[in-house]
Amino acid sequence: MRLPAGTVGHMVLGELTVHAWDLACATGQDLAPGAAVIGELLPALADMAPMARAAGMFxxxxxxxxxxxAPGRVLALTGRGPQWSSRP
Known part of the structure; x- marks a missing residue:
């Protein structure tokens, strides 16, 4: 893909964090990513979001x-509702 290593790192961190949230929600658990993770992801995903939407990834x-x-803002960037829960 010939992307800078930092961009690829943010993509991987975003994938792991967002899909961990997906799994936690689907199984009725909570997930609280650390402030350092969210601090890295929020600006990085905001920058990547238009391209990710155009590619159908967000x-x-x-x-x-x-x-x-901030964790809710990260999820919202990807098209996920931060208040969603599988709990009744």
């Missing part, structure tokens, strides 16, 4: 209110 962004917690 859905349309989900609305989160101003001041929403």
């Amino acid at each position: 859905g349309e962004p989900v609305y989160v209110p101003a001041g929403a917690p």
Whole structure:
């Protein structure tokens, strides 16, 4: 892909974090990524989001209110609703 190593690292970190959230939600568990992880992902995924949407890897962004917690903003960038839960 000839992308910078830092970009590839952010892509991998994003995949692991977001899909861990998917799995946690699907199995009724909570996931609280560390502040350092979220601090890396938020600006990186915001930069990558338009390209990822064009490639069909991200859905349309989900609305989160101003001041929403950073983990929710990361999920919203990927098209996931941060409030989603499999719990009844």
